[in-house]
Amino acid sequence: MTAHIQFLASDSLKGRYPGTSENKMVVNYLESEFQKNNITPQLQEFNAVLKRDSSTVKTWNIIGFIEGNDPRLKDEIIVLGAHYDHLGVKDGQIYNDADDNASGTAALLEIAERVSVNRKSLKRSVLFIAFGAEEQGLLGSSYFVNHPSFSLKHIKLMINMDMVGHLNEQQQLYMGGCRNLSRRVSVNAALGKTK
Ligand SMILES: [Zn+2]
Numbered sequence: 001m002t003a004h005i006q007f008l009a010s011d012s013l014k015g016r017y018p019g020t021s022e023n024k025m026v027v028n029y030l031e032s033e034f035q036k037n038n039i040t041p042q043l044q045e046f047n048a049v050l051k052r053d054s055s056t057v058k059t060w061n062i063i064g065f066i067e068g069n070d071p072r073l074k075d076e077i078i079v080l081g082a083h084y085d086h087l088g089v090k091d092g093q094i095y096n097d098a099d100d101n102a103s104g105t106a107a108l109l110e111i112a113e114r115v116s117v118n119r120k121s122l123k124r125s126v127l128f129i130a131f132g133a134e135e136q137g138l139l140g141s142s143y144f145v146n147h148p149s150f151s152l153k154h155i156k157l158m159i160n161m162d163m164v165g166h167l168n169e170q171q172q173l174y175m176g177g178c179r180n181l182s183r184r185v186s187v188n189a190a191l192g193k194t195k
């Protein structure tokens with residue numbers, strides 16, 4: 001975790017702004033990290049219109065897929081996502097943001113590693129997505145849902161990790177959107193049960 005965050009939030013990446021060579025360095029890093037974990041990375045290229053000056057730049061979502069093993073349940077996909085971009089440099093100041101969202105990106109890579117090692121025990125399929133240009137108006141995730149390579153009906157759950165670098169005042173990790181889950185799922189999640 002620490003190594004990922006130190007890299008992603010380093011000054012040399014200048015705040016991971018879409019359209020910069022540093023943003024592409026992050027993309028290359030994520031691609032090679034997926035490969036290290038035996039997950040074939042797919043790059044989804046798209047154009048992002050920047051809030052700062054309305055210019056259009058090229059950036060990417062990085063996608064990895066691990067197929068489940070259950071003949072029926074493998075058609076159900078669990079999506080784990082995190083955006084890797086940030087705000088770049090403003091008024092000479094680098095917006096490194098280790099929390100938003102080097103933390104979520106690092107968590108995504110670590111979880112991908114664990115899931116990949118245990119892929120034989122997976123029933124459902126898992127899709128990992130590192131989203132680009134989220135700070136410019138959720139552009140990466142919008143592009144993904146508008147250009148899917150499979151029917152979105154297969155997605156049963158999406159967990160987005162954003163700013164997971166610290167606990168709240170009650171020392172809890174905060175999970176938003178539970179009300180969107182079915183009652184059984186949310187109760188079990190609250191109890192920490194897996195079944
Ligand atoms: Zn964020």
